[in-house]
Amino acid sequence: MKTKLVRSICLLLAICMAFGGLPYAAKAANGPKNVILLIGDGMGLGQMEIASLFEHGKEGRLFLQTLPYTALVKTYSANNNVTDSAAGGTAIAIGKKTNNGMIGMTKDGKDSPSILDVFKANGNKTAIVSTNSVTDATPASFTASVKDRWADQEEIARQQLKNNVDVIMGGGAMYFGKNRELIEEYKNRGYTFVTSDNELASSNGDKILGLFASKHLSFKQDRKELKSTEPTLTEMAGKTIDTLAKGNNGFFAVIEGARIDHAAHSTDIPSIWKETIEFDEAVKYCVEWAQKRKDTLVIVVADHETMGISVTEPMDIKALKNxxxxxxxxxxxxxxxxxxKDYTTESIMELFQKYANIKLTNEELAQFKERIKKQDGSIYPEQKVGREIGRIIASHYHAGILDGTTQQFSRTTGGHTGNMIALFAFGKGAERFHGVIDNTDISKIIANMKGYDFGN
Structure with a gap:
């Protein structure tokens, strides 16, 4: 378990300090004091182009696309040409490849400290923020070690407490004990516990546990109808930075726009647009904070691409935006x-007409009914109906997406691709990111700038 490994690192640091040397001490005095790593889950070039085109027009750009340093990143996992979020997040976090489904450990099941662990061991404050569950693949990759991302989410929440992560925000309250008893353990350890945007805004503790949903946070597209009291990603990022910046030794923060990936899995083009824009707004907030100082590195990257999303010539942008x-x-x-358990024909036909302005043909209706009956090894079977709705809408309005058969046979990823993804960087040390790199290089570059050696 990663907790034992982190404790070993801290013990080694204490011994070395007593004898005048620190194996993880900053040899490179010019490294960034603070590192903010923003991860757009599933955010490939196609997702960015959809968002940019819908929001700013064909000549516009996302804010993140204006950052001065860029690289392309390869993402394959140890056992597959195409990574899932667990192996992708782990590669970024520990600088080593692992198998799909595994978190925070090497492919042979050995725990390995993450870049967040090493920052924490050196006295830096740390944070994980996500619009998904805080125990899901990306935040977990930096804060826990488990062999099965699906089976061990409560264990991940326990490891995050033991690893003393200063700020934890997102969804996933259901994984904090059957009676939420783990939340009480966090509170007993000095965490301020918040559950809404207003509670977050008024909090001022040095440690924060924010759980704003049972699982993942709501899509931006649905928040008005759902009367959501969840904070935005920018609000979570702002409170995180304010909290971590109280310390004198710097910080490492991971901030994830997770629902870009969920939208792409459902070929939900409008939500790809909205979720990517919300992520871009959080990037802008972090960069503008970093611009006021000269000691902070901001990195923006994805963990993989999802569903081969692309802009096509006949795509009906107006209809999709409506x-x-x-x-x-x-x-x-x-x-x-x-x-x-079958849905009525009338409700299916009415739904597509009312919410998507689509009159289903008899063939489309029959195909929809057949596909939602099959639980064919999908990664998220409970989301299958929504995904089939999204597929019909995307296909009807000619968006570029993977076909259903390819997604069906993507057993470990649910429709990821092996396309390279983009990295953008700003601030102290940003020039170190350029060319074509591997996802395992990201944490190595950060560690090298800080003078930290964590086994790579």
Whole structure:
């Protein structure tokens, strides 16, 4: 378990300090004091182009695309040409490849300290922030070690407490004990516990546990209808930076826009747009904070690309922008026939007409009914209906997406691709990121700038 490994690092540091040397001490005095790593889950070039085109027009750019240093990043995992979020996040976090499904450890099951662990061991403050569960693959890769990302989420929450992460924000309250008893353990360890945007805004503790949803946070597209009290990613990022900056030794923060990936899995083009823009706003906030000082590095990257999303010539942008709620929420509005699990034809036809302005053909209706009956090894079977709704909408309006058969046979990723992803950097040390690199290089470059050696 990573907790034991981190404790060993801290003990080694204490011994070395007593004898005048620190193996992880900053040999490079010119390294950044603070590092903010923003991860757009599943955010490939196509997702960025969708967001830029929908928000700013064909000549516009996302804010993150204006950052001065860029690189392309290869993302394959140890056992697959295409990484899942667990192996992708782990590669960034520990600087080593692992198998799909494994978190915070090497492919042979050995715990390995993450770059966040090493910052913590050197007296820096640390944080993980996500619009997904805080125990999901990306935040977990930096804060825990488990062999199965799906089976061990409560264990991940316990490891995050033991590893003394200063700020933890996102969803995932359901993984903090059957009766939320783990939350009480966090509070007993000095964490301020918050559950809404207003509570977050008024909090001022040195440690914060913010759990704003049972699982993942709501899509931006649905928050108005759901009357959400969840904070935005920018609000979480702002409070995180304010909290960590109280310390004198610097900090390392991971901030994830997770639902870009969820939207892409559902081929939900409007939500790809909205979630990427929300992520871009958080990037802008962090960069503008860093611009006021000369000691902070901001890195923006994805963990992988999802569903081969692309802009096509016939894509009906106007129609897609007019869709007001997500396929995930649409699925909840379908009606089941009496004494059966099947959805009624009337509710299916009405849903597509009302929310997507699509009149289904008999062939499309039959295909939809057939596909939602099959639980064919999907990564998120509970999201299957929404994904099929999204597929019909995206196909009807000619968005570029992977076909359903390819997604069906993507057993460990649910539709990821092996396309290289983009990295953008700003601030102290940003010039170190250029050319084509591997995802395992990211933490190595950061560690090298700080003079930290964590086994790579």
């Amino acid at each position: 869709i007001q709620i997500t396929p995930e929420l649409m699925a909840q509005k379908l009606t089941r026939a009496a004494n059966t």
